[in-house]
Amino acid sequence: MTHYLLIESRDPFESNDVSYYYQLTKDLADAGNEVTMFLVQNGVLAARPSTRSAALSALGQSGVKILADDFSLRERGISKLAEGIVPAPIDVIVDYLAAGHKTLWH
Amino acid sequence: MAKKSLNIVESAYRAIMEEQDDTILWLLAAMQGAGGAHTVVLRGNAVNYAVAGQGAPGLTVGQWTQTQVPKMDRDVVDLIENRKIPVFVIEEDLAERGIAHSELVPGVELLSCKALPALFAQYELVSHW
Amino acid sequence: MSKKTLTFALMDAPYESANLTTAFRILDAAIRRGHDINVFAYEGASALAFVRQAPHPNPVHGKNVAEENHPTTKEQVAALLAEATRNGGKVDWVNCGMCVDERGVNEFVPGTRRGSPADFQAFTEASDNTLVIPTK
Numbered sequence: 001m002t003h004y005l006l007i008e009s010r011d012p013f014e015s016n017d018v019s020y021y022y023q024l025t026k027d028l029a030d031a032g033n034e035v036t037m038f039l040v041q042n043g044v045l046a047a048r049p050s051t052r053s054a055a056l057s058a059l060g061q062s063g064v065k066i067l068a069d070d071f072s073l074r075e076r077g078i079s080k081l082a083e084g085i086v087p088a089p090i091d092v093i094v095d096y097l098a099a100g101h102k103t104l105w106h
Numbered sequence: 107m108a109k110k111s112l113n114i115v116e117s118a119y120r121a122i123m124e125e126q127d128d129t130i131l132w133l134l135a136a137m138q139g140a141g142g143a144h145t146v147v148l149r150g151n152a153v154n155y156a157v158a159g160q161g162a163p164g165l166t167v168g169q170w171t172q173t174q175v176p177k178m179d180r181d182v183v184d185l186i187e188n189r190k191i192p193v194f195v196i197e198e199d200l201a202e203r204g205i206a207h208s209e210l211v212p213g214v215e216l217l218s219c220k221a222l223p224a225l226f227a228q229y230e231l232v233s234h235w
Numbered sequence: 236m237s238k239k240t241l242t243f244a245l246m247d248a249p250y251e252s253a254n255l256t257t258a259f260r261i262l263d264a265a266i267r268r269g270h271d272i273n274v275f276a277y278e279g280a281s282a283l284a285f286v287r288q289a290p291h292p293n294p295v296h297g298k299n300v301a302e303e304n305h306p307t308t309k310e311q312v313a314a315l316l317a318e319a320t321r322n323g324g325k326v327d328w329v330n331c332g333m334c335v336d337e338r339g340v341n342e343f344v345p346g347t348r349r350g351s352p353a354d355f356q357a358f359t360e361a362s363d364n365t366l367v368i369p370t371k
Contacts, residue, residue, distance in 0.1 A: 031223035136352035
């Protein structure tokens with residue numbers, strides 16, 4: 001099984017290209033890969049429960065692990081996360097790279 | 107044998123006049139020359155790089171005139187024909203932008219975004235630019 | 236986890252993008268875990284290790300140079316190199332030569348070096364994994 005780590009630094013409020021990345025994430029998971037999405041920087045703005053967080057929660061329900069950078073969350077005062085999103089340290093990126101996950105940054 | 111490397115290029119027309127190149131396509135051409143095995147997927151606005159017949163006149167500032175003007179369509183053809191770097195273009199992004207297939211330079215390969223997972227599986231390294 | 240060699244490509248210029256804050260956090264985490272890292276500093280990132288960067292005061296907040304303690308990326312690069320030595324890892328930081336030339340930033344933090352796309356190609360071949368952090 002191939003593992004993917006998709007790092008999303010952009011948010012859906014400012015960039016309508018985020019939908020492409022969410023869809024790519026789902027398509028990779030549907031293809032049988034183990035996929036993690038790591039939200040970082042303004043990407044975590046979508047992690048707060050809102051009209052735009054449903055897309056992320058749906059990703060989580062389709063088998064994607066969704067992590068949100070704890071530093072970026074604190075920087076933005078986000079303490080409550082939408083369903084299926086879990087805070088995580090940046091070390092996860094290093095550990096997944098070291099474990100050989102194909103890693104992309106958007 | 108070099109690692110097969112897939113490069114998703116979406117950044118478009120960022121600093122191409124200043125650098126007289128798209129700096130990612132340029133980098134990949136240089137890396138190919140150093141023994142790489144690269145493939146390019148143009149997505150988002152970068153699909154416009156495959157439109158034939160593009161190119162602005164050189165920049166002029168006072169008495170200074172640019173003499174080496176970038177042309178992205180020429181550089182895409184160069185990647186394919188001279189550097190042996192396959193170039194895919196995402197069909198859905200072309201359609202969204204009203205770009206007909208007949209407008210494209212020869213040699214680009216059309217790809218649906220739905221085919222990306224299968225394409226990713228063929229490459230050891232996948233990078234997003 | 237066993238020691239790995241990880242390669243990173245950076246593109247953003249200092250002080251312009253949150254990407255670099257995240258990049259330095261990732262590099263720091265990798266070094267603390269004892270991994271060897273390669274960095275290809277491309278385009279604006281070729282200025283990250285420019286040794287003539289200088290901190291400044293903050294008159295809006297009424298702070299002098301010392302009080303503001305403004306970060307410089309040259310310090311952060313030097314700190315990474317030092318931490319790598321402490322943790323038994325190596326850092327090969329390459330500043331893309333032509334990028335350096337056009338920006339006039341050709342004095343580097345000791346321990347970093349001038350290079351080319353051939354170095355990035357060699358890095359990706361020799362490392363266990365690679366992450367490109369693109370600019371927007």
